[in-house]
Amino acid sequence: MDGTRTWARIGALALLWGATFLWIELALEALAPVHVTLSRCVIGSITLLVACRVAGQRLPRDRSVWGRIAVAAFFCNALPFAMFSVGQRSIDSGVAGVLNATTPLWALLIGVITGAERGLRSTRLCGLLIGYAGVVLILAPWKAAGSGGWGIVAVALAAASYAIGFAFMARHLVGTGIPTISLSAAQLVVATCLTALTLPFGGLEPVEISARTMAVVLVLGVVATAATFYLTYRNIAAEGATNTATVGYLLPVVSVALGVVVLDEDFNVRIGVGMSVVLVGVALTRRFTSTDPEPSSPAPAGTP
Structure with a gap:
């Protein structure tokens, strides 16, 4: 049952997250990147504040907790949201989703550096590398050298920022006894303030x-x-930062598919094969996760 719930969460997150690039692309037709970033932070924070109220939970009151939330809000919300909006002015939504799929590699690197990924299994590492190969196959830099320019750099920076944010959240916010709904609402409120600047x-x-x-x-x-x-x-509470970042490998499938169907973006055999390789990589990275140490307790003690 736990495995089913895990895959259900991962599937739902991949679908919602993968569709984000489509909505950003559509919003950019009428709004500037700053407007897109600020509006999603404002509406998102209001939504979570209402949910927090309905759940009978309060925002954190400890100043030190708010300091950690500010760091997480910058790396996991304000910066990547802005970079995606800026980047998608010059690259397709599907390509943005593909570039975001590099998040697990950044997360793995950060995990190794910080010591959160001790005893990493070779099969899982192989899966990460295979998944990245699929991303490269979809992106085909040898065919589109120089295209996208700073847009590609911006989205790649967003992916790296997500990885830093996930690792920080797992180490300093998850498992502290504060309800997840309270943390997520507070973090988007801070992200709204940062973006307003x-x-x-x-x-x-x-x-x-x-x-x-x-x-x-x-x-x-x-x-x-x-x-x-x-x-x-x-x-992150249930699976850890690196496992959560692995969801990024499913994003190319969703983002490219939506880009093709809704926005008439390019799709060919190479992209289809690349998606298949990505899914193989996901399967390998998920195969041996139960014994991998994570930076926080797997029990979602802080969830409502």
């Missing part, structure tokens, strides 16, 4: 918001930000 840099121009844009922003904030972020916290 960037408004002078391209976010002060007036914009016309249509009903379509409003609907896209609402979905991006409520579903692709609040719900996805809450599930991420739950997954």
Whole structure:
């Protein structure tokens, strides 16, 4: 049953997270990157604050906890959200999802450096490398050298930032006895404040918001930000930072598929084979996770 629940969480998170790139692409048709980033943080934080209230939970009160939340909000929300919005102005949503799939490699590297990934099994390491090979196959840098420019750099930076954020959250926030819903709500509130500071840099121009844009922003904030972020916290509590980052390997499948179907982005045999390789890598990284040490207790003690 635990294995089924784990895969259910991973599947739901992959679907919601993978669809995020589509919603960002649609929002960027009418809004600047700063607007997209701020709106998803605002709507996401309001959604989680309401959920927190309904669950009868309060936000943390300890100043030291808020300090740690601020660090996590920067690396796991404000910075990557901004980089995705900036990057997707010059690259497709499917490519953004592919680049985000490098998060597990960054997480593994950070885990090894910090000592959180001691005794890493060779099979799991092989799975990570195979998964990365699938990402490279989908991205095909030998065919698109130089295309995307700073957009590719921005999204790659977002993936690395996610990995740092996951590791920090696992070490300093998860398992502290604070309900997950409270932590996730507080973190998005701080991310909103951090993002608001960037408004002078391209976010002060007036914009016309249509009903379509409003609907896209609402979905991006409520579903692709609040719900996805809450599930991420739950997954870190239950599975650890590196295992949660492994969800990133499923994102190319979702993001590329949605990009092809909804936005008419490119799809060919190479991309299809790359997706298959990615899934093989996921299977190997998930095969021996029960005995791998994680930076926090696997029991979601802090969840409501």
